[in-house]
Each structure stands twice: as C-alpha cells, then as structure tokens.
Amino acid sequence: MRPSLLRTASQHLRRRRDYSSSAAQPERKVAILGAAGGIGQPLALLMKLNPLVSSLSLYDIAGTPGVAADVSHINTPALVKGFMGDDQLAEALQGADVVIIPAGVPRKPGMTRDDLFKINAGIVKGLCTAIAKHCPNALVNMISNPVNSTVPIAAEVFKKAGTFDEKKLFGVTTLDVVRAKTFYAGKANVPVTGVNVPVVGGHAGITILPLFSQATPASNALSHEDLKALTKRTQDGGTEVVEAKAGKGSATLSMAYAGAVFGDACLKGLNGVPDIVECSFVQSTVTDLPFFASKVRLGRNGVEEVMGLGELSAFEKEGLESLKSELMSSIVKGVMFARES
Ligand SMILES: NC(=O)c1ccc[n+]([C@@H]2O[C@H](COP(=O)([O-])OP(=O)(O)OC[C@H]3O[C@@H](n4cnc5c(N)ncnc54)[C@H](O)[C@@H]3O)[C@@H](O)[C@H]2O)c1
Numbered sequence: 001m002r003p004s005l006l007r008t009a010s011q012h013l014r015r016r017r018d019y020s021s022s023a024a025q026p027e028r029k030v031a032i033l034g035a036a037g038g039i040g041q042p043l044a045l046l047m048k049l050n051p052l053v054s055s056l057s058l059y060d061i062a063g064t065p066g067v068a069a070d071v072s073h074i075n076t077p078a079l080v081k082g083f084m085g086d087d088q089l090a091e092a093l094q095g096a097d098v099v100i101i102p103a104g105v106p107r108k109p110g111m112t113r114d115d116l117f118k119i120n121a122g123i124v125k126g127l128c129t130a131i132a133k134h135c136p137n138a139l140v141n142m143i144s145n146p147v148n149s150t151v152p153i154a155a156e157v158f159k160k161a162g163t164f165d166e167k168k169l170f171g172v173t174t175l176d177v178v179r180a181k182t183f184y185a186g187k188a189n190v191p192v193t194g195v196n197v198p199v200v201g202g203h204a205g206i207t208i209l210p211l212f213s214q215a216t217p218a219s220n221a222l223s224h225e226d227l228k229a230l231t232k233r234t235q236d237g238g239t240e241v242v243e244a245k246a247g248k249g250s251a252t253l254s255m256a257y258a259g260a261v262f263g264d265a266c267l268k269g270l271n272g273v274p275d276i277v278e279c280s281f282v283q284s285t286v287t288d289l290p291f292f293a294s295k296v297r298l299g300r301n302g303v304e305e306v307m308g309l310g311e312l313s314a315f316e317k318e319g320l321e322s323l324k325s326e327l328m329s330s331i332v333k334g335v336m337f338a339r340e341s
Contacts, residue, residue, distance in 0.1 A: 171281025
C-alpha cells in the first residue's frame, strides 16, 4: 500500500475507533409531521425500531392518538408520544433533532406532482413556520410533494424567520435511489444488497436523473437501450405505484422505508458517525440551479459536503441539460408561493 493510502486508512480507522469509544449514544428526538398518513404510519413504525431514536413525536391533524398508542407498545427504547391539531404542534416539535414531513395529499391517477402543489404548499408553509419557531436547529427531511417546490418553500419560510441554515434542509429523494438500485440489480442480475446508484437532479419525472454509468457493481451486461429503459422506469416509478393502487394513493411502504433510511443517515451524521453519504435535494452550487439533488456527506451539523456529479455518460449529460428548465421553474414556483402567500 502507498504511504498516503496507509495514512488515509489509519485516519479512517482512528475516526471509527473515536466514534465507537465515545461516550453513551446521545438522546435524539425525531418528530414526524403527518404521522397518521399512508407514509407516516409505517415510517413511525420504522423509526420506533431505530435504536438511535430516544424520543419519537407523532403529529398529525387527526388520528395520532391511535397511531401513537399502537406504536408505543413495541418493546424498543424510543419513547412515543402522539400530538394532534394546531395547539399541540409546538410541544410535538420542541427539542426535535430531526423533523420528517410526510404531511399532505398524495397523487391520484392522472395527477402530476405539480397538481398537488396548491394544497401541499400551504401545509408545508404552515409546518415550517412552526419549525422555525419551536425547533429552528432541527434537520428537516421534506417528503411532501412536489419536493422540487416544497424545499424552496421551506427555505423561504426559514429565511423570513431568520433561521435558515442550508446545511439543515433536505428534500428526501431516497426513494428514487431505492428504486434505481432495485431496478438495476434486477436487470444486471446482481445481488441488490451490494448495489449503489447515485440519483441526481430533482424529484419529479425527467428531473430525476439516475447515474447508471456510476452504478456499482459495474455491469457489462446492459445495453444502451437497457440503460434508457432503466432510467425511464426510475423516473416513472411513482406513477407505476399510483396506477397500480388505482385511486388509493401513491407509494407509502417503499417511501416509508426510504424515509427511514434517510432519517437514520441524518441521525448517524449528527452523532458523528463518519462517511455517511446519501443523495438529497439541497441548496447547491453543483449546477447553476439553486437547489439540486446530488450525493451529500452528512455530519454533526447536517450537510458537511455537497458532492459533485462525477463523470457523466453522453446520455446522462443530455438528461442533465433537459431537466434544468423544468426543475428551475418548479423551484421558482415554490419561492414565489412562499413570498406571495
Ligand atoms: N418524497 C417522495 O419520494 C414521496 C413519495 C411518495 C409520496 N410523497 C408525498 O408524501 C405526502 C404524503 O403522502 P401519503 O400517501 O402519506 O398521504 P396520506 O393522505 O395518506 O397522509 C398524509 C397525512 O398528512 C396529514 N396532514 C394533512 N395536513 C396536515 C398538517 N397541516 N399537519 C400535519 N399533518 C397533516 C393528513 O391528515 C394525513 O394523515 C404526499 O405529499 C405525497 O405526494 C412523497
């Protein structure tokens, strides 16, 4: 091994040792807003199973007492409390380290994510106003769609309140990564557990850009046509579920899984676990767009590093150029909504 590599390896080991020998695990409070919904309920279950969570706060406008009572009977350490309605929101948020937001209405067949805009934009604005007031230092994981607009809305609300920290606001795009990994493993015929695929851009239709040229393990078995089809399936993954559910909502179980993976990564980062990298839609200078999804290194303060795109194939470069105008107009739509409403 080269001396520089040896040095890096030993630094890495030392950091891991520092982490594992550090004092008791910190207390962490996670709040889920929209906890009685299709995503909220399985997400509450998965966060109750997460050993890094010491307090789990379940908030919704209706139905949370039942969900909280149910989940609270599971014999894991997280202390579960349910909160319902506006006047309990402050207590639900107080002291939260991570706030996960799956509140809002889901897509029905024939609806685009942008159709949801009017309803969900107002819900997100209200919830973020409360976050700015009651837990301004929390990491915010935005699930409510359209993420391409709800994240800029949240940023504007926080800026207006004087609490904005770009390191602490995340659009959850993990489901795109989860889908890209699953579809790639199936097509390349490799074990799915070892697969990694970065997904960049945004979180709707063609703004979702999976980088299969960087997928690991690499596969020679896939033709250009295969890669195009995999890209399209990843972009249309949400619609595939909406149509299969035939009027009964959008992805909930796979989304709860993805939300739990991202929430866990945020908690690990906060706790100082090194080398936690996930894709997320964040404030960014990676392209000329003000928000963009790419790999992000998570740390004690949230985003530690927004990572670059790496080498793109010609097909991916084309995809990147053609997503920009749609993504920009969704971002502007969010900013304008927050400023004008
Ligand atoms: N980021 C992603 O990848 C992704 C994937 C799937 C769905 N989604 C989005 O997640 C959101 C939720 O989807 P779902 O299927 O769970 O919907 P759902 O209708 O089943 O649940 C939404 C919940 O939000 C609650 N809610 C509404 N207004 C609220 C408010 N002001 N405060 C707190 N809670 C409120 C509702 O009472 C309901 O329980 C939708 O916007 C959907 O489009 C995102």
